[in-house]
Amino acid sequence: MTDFLARIGRSTLGSLSRLGRASLFLWHALAGLPSLVLRPGLVLAQIYSIGVLSLIIIVVSGTFVGAVLALQGYNTLVNFGAQDSLGVLVALSLLRELGPVVTALLFAGRAGSALTAEIGLMKTTEQLSSMEMMAVDPMRRVIAPRLLAGFISMPLLAAIFSFLGIMGAYFVGVGALGLDDGPFWGQMQASVDFRDDVMNGVIKSLVFGFVASWIAVYEGYDAEPTSEGVSRATTRTVVHTSLAVLGLDFVLTALMFG
Amino acid sequence: MNMGRSVEIWVGLFVAAGFAAFLGLAMQVSNIPLFQTLDGYDVQLRFNNIGGLRERAPVTMSGGRVGRVKSIELDARSFDAVVTVTIDRNYNEIPEDSSASIYTSGLLGEQYIAIDPGGLDFFLEEGDEITLTQSALVLERLIGRFLTSMGDGNDDD
Numbered sequence: 001m002t003d004f005l006a007r008i009g010r011s012t013l014g015s016l017s018r019l020g021r022a023s024l025f026l027w028h029a030l031a032g033l034p035s036l037v038l039r040p041g042l043v044l045a046q047i048y049s050i051g052v053l054s055l056i057i058i059v060v061s062g063t064f065v066g067a068v069l070a071l072q073g074y075n076t077l078v079n080f081g082a083q084d085s086l087g088v089l090v091a092l093s094l095l096r097e098l099g100p101v102v103t104a105l106l107f108a109g110r111a112g113s114a115l116t117a118e119i120g121l122m123k124t125t126e127q128l129s130s131m132e133m134m135a136v137d138p139m140r141r142v143i144a145p146r147l148l149a150g151f152i153s154m155p156l157l158a159a160i161f162s163f164l165g166i167m168g169a170y171f172v173g174v175g176a177l178g179l180d181d182g183p184f185w186g187q188m189q190a191s192v193d194f195r196d197d198v199m200n201g202v203i204k205s206l207v208f209g210f211v212a213s214w215i216a217v218y219e220g221y222d223a224e225p226t227s228e229g230v231s232r233a234t235t236r237t238v239v240h241t242s243l244a245v246l247g248l249d250f251v252l253t254a255l256m257f258g
Numbered sequence: 259m260n261m262g263r264s265v266e267i268w269v270g271l272f273v274a275a276g277f278a279a280f281l282g283l284a285m286q287v288s289n290i291p292l293f294q295t296l297d298g299y300d301v302q303l304r305f306n307n308i309g310g311l312r313e314r315a316p317v318t319m320s321g322g323r324v325g326r327v328k329s330i331e332l333d334a335r336s337f338d339a340v341v342t343v344t345i346d347r348n349y350n351e352i353p354e355d356s357s358a359s360i361y362t363s364g365l366l367g368e369q370y371i372a373i374d375p376g377g378l379d380f381f382l383e384e385g386d387e388i389t390l391t392q393s394a395l396v397l398e399r400l401i402g403r404f405l406t407s408m409g410d411g412n413d414d415d
Contacts (some may be wrong), residue, residue, distance in 0.1 A: 041262075044265065044266060044269050045265060047269045047272065047273075048265045048268055048269050048272075051269070051272050052268045052269060052271075052272045055272060055275075091287050095283065095287070153272075155276070155280075156272065156273060156275075156276025156277070156279075156280075157276070159276050159277075159279040159280040159283060160275055160276055160279040162279070162283060163279035163280075163282050163283055164279070166283075166287060185286070188287055189286075189287065189288065190368075192287050192288040193288060194284055194288040197288060198280075198283050198284060198287070198288050202280070
């Protein structure tokens with residue numbers, strides 16, 4: 001019985017101290033951000049590996065998510081003779097939910113795991129401590145650029161995802177299913193509000209970008225310096241990011257559209 | 259150096275594509291209200307019942323859009339709904355005795371205000387009020403009236 005209680009207590013204390021370490025870590029990383037003004041090349045290289053290399057998966061999945069939404073939406077809407085609202089359906093679901101959320105989930109799998117593995121391996125092979133030996137702050141040199149690059153890349157990726165999704169729906173709806181393109185765009189423009197829908201989606205993707213890159217770099221930095229530890233950290237990144245994104249999405253949606 | 263340059267080009271492309279997508283969303287999908295504050299004059303309409311009319315609903319004349327609903331308030335004394343609409347500056351020769359009605363586009367579509375022009379030589383201006391209005395058709399009320407009239411008909415037989 002006491003063993004059981006002790007186990008609960010230990011895991012609670014453990015997760016609390018992890019949370020504390022993660023917050024302190026974030027604080028140090030944010031403190032490293034201003035020095036990046038002098039070395040924009042570091043951020044540039046990270047935007048390349050986080051943002052540009054994620055483009056293909058975002059482009060392909062965005063287009064196909066939009067196309068599938070159009071097919072499914074058409075089959076339901078046509079029963080009510082409301083197939084002209086297909087544009088509204090696709091645009092609102094992509095801008096408000098699917099764009100930011102699916103991008104964040106793909107980001108966790110494509111870029112977050114790579115970040116964790118990279119930083120975890122740097123720690124395992126003692127590159128981080130040798131940097132400290134050379135009086136180079138790994139927070140500024142390694143962590144801060146990656147955090148900033150993730151924060152910058154995510155809204156851009158989400159915007160590309162949503163835009164291509166709508167284009168995919170346009171090709172399926174207007175091109176293949178033979179809808180008229182007047183109401184498709186017209187009704188969409190009439191019901192999509194720039195501030196309420198587009199900007200709220202951007203805010204969501206900013207939050208997700210911040211959380212996803214924070215979790216990714218923290219898990220890498222906090223990984224046990226063994227090959228098993230790095231593999232566990234990578235798994236944790238994907239799982240924790242997905243859970244955090246889905247949970248935060250509910251909270252943000254309740255705040256914005258509730 | 260060559261490597262670094264191609265990275266820069268790719269990042270530039272990525273950022274440009276991201277902003278282009280954002281701009282596309284803003285212009286093509288949502289037609290931003292920021293650039294769309296209608297330049298025009300405000301006119302008030304009093305209705306007994308506005309049904310499901312909402313803000314930003316279109317105001318039309320002969321089917322063409324001439325303005326948008328700006329705000330909807332309830333007159334606490336007369337219990338009329340006071341609808342303020344902004345009419346485009348280009349349409350500044352709408353007769354003062356025009357009448358307004360609320361219609362529904364399609365069977366279950368969105369509601370809009372239609373203005374039927376009158377014949378006076380005085381034109382509507384900022385702050386004017388159109389009192390000659392016809393309320394929205396509320397489907398339940400219509401069915402209720404139809405049912406009672408059917409009941410009356412049966413009694414007569």
